[in-house]
Amino acid sequence: MNDMREIRFVATNFSNLQGLKAVPLGILLVLVSLWANSLDHAAGFTDLLVPILEALGTFTLIIVIDRYYRRTFGRVQRTPESLRLEGLISVIGGVIALGAVWLDMTRTLPLSLVGLVFAAGLLADYVRITWLVKGRFLLYYPIGALIMAVMSILPLIGLPEWWHACGFVSQMIGITIVIGILSIIAGFWGHIYLVRTLSPVTEEK
Numbered sequence: 749m750n751d752m753r754e755i756r757f758v759a760t761n762f763s764n765l766q767g768l769k770a771v772p773l774g775i776l777l778v779l780v781s782l783w784a785n786s787l788d789h790a791a792g793f794t795d796l797l798v799p800i801l802e803a804l805g806t807f808t809l810i811i812v813i814d815r816y817y818r819r820t821f822g823r824v825q826r827t828p829e830s831l832r833l834e835g836l837i838s839v840i841g842g843v844i845a846l847g848a849v850w851l852d853m854t855r856t857l858p859l860s861l862v863g864l865v866f867a868a869g870l871l872a873d874y875v876r877i878t879w880l881v882k883g884r885f886l887l888y889y890p891i892g893a894l895i896m897a898v899m900s901i902l903p904l905i906g907l908p909e910w911w912h913a914c915g916f917v918s919q920m921i922g923i924t925i926v927i928g929i930l931s932i933i934a935g936f937w938g939h940i941y942l943v944r945t946l947s948p949v950t951e952e953k
Contacts, residue, residue: 766942772810774929785916859901862923863899863900867897870889870893874893892933
């Protein structure tokens, strides 16, 4: 890795490039969405055991993957300012996302606010991670944002209730499945980029 922009990019976004952590979350979102799509009655306690077990398995995998990254690539010490900024952005983004979910579930809108919020989040994240290097890295961010934005407004451009044609009971489920699939693709993409640009610790030694 000789390009100074690449070095700065990897050092600044080391945690974001650990893409395998996003893969279990994407799989969980797809599985839970498919589970919700298959329900033909109000979910009881026994029904909820399935997503609960899937969530436990997901977080176990994330812990294992985190240890893999630490062992293979080491750690990058982040500044307190960077951690505070990311925490603030996460809280604000979480509140906006919850509001979008509530509006999508309680009101019949000719678009998906969840999808639009996700698309906006991808674009904002892309600007944030490339701000210092002024280069084109991880293009799946803007590509994913475009896909989500288009899917979110399909009812406005002549494809009302497209989710029924895909076998989903609601627009929300269709959108969350696509978000999960994009998260899986983005996770593998980020991991491949990290492996190609940063030598493992064992090789450095």
